[in-house]
Amino acid sequence: MSEELDLPETGPSTAPGTAPWSVSQEVSRSASGRARRGSARSMSRGRLGAGLVEVPRVPYRDPKTAVLENPEVPEAKRFCSKCGKKVGRAKDGKQGRVEGFCPQCGHAYSFTPKLEPGEVLHDQYGVLGCLAHGGLGWLYLALDHAVSDRWVVLKGLLDSGDADAMAAALAERRFLAEVEHPNIVKIHNFIRHESKVSDKLVEYIVMEYVGGESIKDMITHRRREGRGDEALPLAQAIAYVLEILPALGYLHGVGLLYCDFKPDNMIHTEEQLKLIDLGAVRRVDDHHSPIYGTVGYQAPEIGTIGPSVFSDIYTVGRALAVMSFPFDFRGKCKDRLPTADEVPLLGRYPSFHRLLLRATNPNPELRFCSAEDMAEQLTGVLREVLALEDGVPRPGLSRQFTPERRRFGVEGSLDLREVALALPAPSVSTSDAAASWLATATTSDPEGLRKAPELTVEVRLRIVRVLIESGDTQAALRELGTLTAPSMFDEPELDPAEDWRPDWYRGLAALTDERPGDALGFFDAVCSAVPGEAAPKLALGVCAEAVGDLTAAAAWYELVWRTDHAYVSAAFGLARVSLACGDRARAVEVLLSVPDTSSQHLPAQIAAVRAQLGDCGAEDLVAAGERLHALDIDVHSHTQLSAEVLEAAYHYVTRNQAAEGKVLDCALSEHELRLGLERRYRTLARFAATPEERIALVDRANAVRPRTLV
Structure with a gap:
């Protein structure tokens, strides 16, 4: 990148401009x-x-310190205002002329300021000097003697002999008179003044003085200060x-x-x-x-x-x-x-x-x-x-998607049909004629939805979603096709080139049909269309995990979870993928980060205990036991999980040797762990739902019981 970030203004184009698309309203959210x-x-x-x-x-800058000592337009920025070619450039060791005629088209140019310090315009504005130059004119600092000597900026034409430049300046005056916004410079007045340099009337805009620093100058200063x-x-x-x-x-x-x-x-x-x-x-x-x-x-x-x-x-x-x-x-x-x-x-x-x-x-x-x-x-x-x-989450409400409709993957496995039912749904547009009807509709029957007062785009999209959730993906795709296909005389009701929702529903259909590779492409397109949304990233994590790309899956889950802890399914997904990659410590860390305000806090704590029982060491077993001891769960669940922890400890000891520490009040020795497991199996037998299950648990208790001489 060159030293200067700004570029010469382009010359006027002869091609007419068009504005075939709708304009937006002011950002307000x-x-x-x-x-x-x-x-x-x-x-x-x-x-x-x-x-x-x-x-x-950025401290307010004293206006007087902003005045240029030697105002001039750098040669690199001198261009003909008519043809856009270079003018006023050095040649044969001689400096370029600030006034003259374009060698290409013969149009006159002048880059000299038209106002001098001390000059008074309109019997009101006293000029102190030049502040800067732009593509269409010089900027001068002045005092408004009629309004408490406030600082103002005068903007005039760089080349007052050019008709297009003059027209642009007049247009600026007309538009600025209509503009009123706190983030747009305020315009106070419009005046004409006869230049002492050229004896011509020059248009000037009187605007507020903004005493700060341009973003361009900030970047330039960072580079000059050697910040790297x-x-x-x-x-x-x-x-x-x-x-x-x-x-x-x-x-x-x-x-x-x-x-x-x-x-x-x-x-x-x-x-x-x-x-x-x-x-x-x-x-x-x-x-x-x-x-x-x-x-x-x-x-x-x-x-x-x-x-x-x-x-x-x-x-x-x-x-x-x-x-x-x-x-x-x-x-x-x-x-x-x-x-x-x-x-x-x-x-x-x-x-x-x-x-x-x-x-x-x-x-x-x-x-x-x-x-x-x-x-x-x-x-x-x-x-x-x-x-x-x-690493600090920055949650935020989405206007494009609902929250997760339910959690998925909490039990440790990934069911793609379950995911399709659980992922956030696209929000209903409030401008749709049937929006209020949909907000109160309780039917999940496609035919019932077709009885809506008006069969709008949002109603038909709801029909698509209901069909996918019922497993009839072919009917859903046919319905979607009628929405996105143009007819002989009309444009499609939903243009897939401008609306990401068709891709979203095609992705859901592919998930329901257990085609994660196809779904991945659809969700990726949605993510590119709405890059600030979490829902498509969560879906991409699922697809990547399902096709075996664990690195990509971890990245998507991580991005969603680190940004917003409301997406608990992303935490379970990240833990699941981490375990599959052999990173047990990361899996436990993620599960423990599920906040206690979440409805899935306890399942996450239980999952963290189980995650710590893989190919673990004595310290992990002790930590898992302490974590389990602190859980407030029912006796049956606590006993079942205790048995799992002691089984892992028993396998560790039999593969290695006794170690320091205790797991659930049992020393890490074969004898103590056998006794602990026997007690848990007999307790679980009392909770058995069938005689067969009770007999099996009693047999396990007898088998694990330490041998004695009696």
């Missing part, structure tokens, strides 16, 4: 966060960290994007497209993030205005179908990648993301990788459909990232 106060040195644990992560404060990276900590980068996505969603909700999202245009000041520079903003239905954006961030379809909500989502994905890891986003990775092999961070956080892949999918219709949609999944990814970093 998980990205809004919760208001908890942090330490004095860190910002409050509120929206900027999505309520999950503390982000360092060229990016922000992943959790911090995600928190920044979560903070700014509501602003983007707000713009979409009022029919505007931002078009130029990048780290340069996000300013962090104290405890707030601001979206600045709305110079490229355009209306969704604008098909004719010039299109502005930045190479490396801009969506590939811009030149053909123009900007859309989906192209904005693409820029967010690219910007998040730039903020998270170093990669050549202008070179070989201009039109793609790097692989997990190229960037290890993507391998460590696969859900984050999947999220970036969906946000930057070459097909616009396969990206997130709204800023809210992306924020919801990004919040789930952030929970995973934090849980993997420090």
Whole structure:
């Protein structure tokens, strides 16, 4: 990556833009966060960290210290505003000219500031100097003498002789007058002023001064300070994007497209993030205005179908990648993301990788459909990232899935039909006409469901689920096929390219038919569509375990369990896989981590005792006995488990030799263990359900009883 992260603005495109897709509403749920106060040195644990992560404060910057001593546009950023070619570059040892004519098209250019320190505009705004330059104009610091000498920023055109640039500036003024959002820079006024340099009237926007640091500058400073990276900590980068996505969603909700999202245009000041520079903003239905954006961030379809909500989502994905890891986003990775092999961070956080892949999918219709949609999944990814970093669970409610409907694999074996019945179910869309009817429907009969007041998509999906649960997977797949197949005249009721639920139900059907290999492919597609959700990852763990890929199964179970302890089936799955891999200690550790607030706490404790009885040593046997002694279970269950523990101890002693310590008050010697087992077998005989079972237990007691001389 080069020293500068920002890129020259692209020239105006002649291709009309289109916006054929719906716009989103403002993000208002998980990205809004919760208001908890942090330490004095860190910002409050509120929206900027999505309520999950503390982000360092950025002190308010004294405006006077931000003024440039020698304002000029670097030669590397000088481009013709008409044809986009390089201008003002050094040649034959001579510095490039800041004013002149483009050698390619003859268009005049000028990169000199149009305002001087001390100049007063509109009898109100006193200029102190230049702050920075952007693709469409210089930024000047000024004092508003009419309003308590408040600090303001004046933005004018970089090249006031260019008609397209002037049109873009006027468009910015028109759009900004309509924008009102706490994460978008505020506009105070619009004025015209005659330049002393060119004697021309120049348009200026008067906006609030945001005294902080851009995300781009943060990354640049980290590199200059020799921190060994060229990016922000992943959790911090995600928190920044979560903070700014509501602003983007707000713009979409009022029919505007931002078009130029990048780290340069996000300013962090104290405890707030601001979206600045709305110079490229355009209306969704604008098909004719010039299109502005930045190479490396801009969506590939811009030149053909123009900007859309989906192209904005693409820029967010690219910007998040730039903020998270170093990669050549202008070179070989201009039109793609790097692989997990190229960037290890993507391998460590696969859900984050999947999220970036969906946000930057070459097909616009396969990206997130709204800023809210992306924020919801990004919040789930952030929970995973934090849980993997420090091992502390970050549970969260899902709007896409119900909780686990029941636990599976608790008894130590995996029944795929049981799993299909137990996995979380896709939530019913509240916008569906039959949503309220489904919420109270108690019938599990497909024909009864067909009598719903209206046979909506959600009703038909419920029919699919009921058919799968009854084992009639062929009928379920036929029903699903009618939902997803287009007719001669109409589009399908459910487009599988845009909706992940058909893949989910196909995966459930494959599980029910005990085809885990097929199910794995369907659930993997769901996981890529909703990378912040736990349900498809739990299903992938099951499929991987069923096909014998224990390493992958352990990784999926681990990811789900570390993030949210509500998914107890993941704990039992991880313990089961760990035992199969010979890692008994890990299996016990996982089972003991099931919280005492869970209904499966006691079964997990019992499973932990049994897990410790494998190819174990004396210390494990003693620990298993102590753990069993502390369990509050009925006499029969306690006696049965005690017998299992003593049997394991007896086999250990007979294979080895007597050892120190006691197991359930029995010394680790053959004689003591025989006596202990005899007592347990005789107690179990009293609980026997049949005479045959009682006789068998008494025989076992007699057989294990130590021999005596009497």
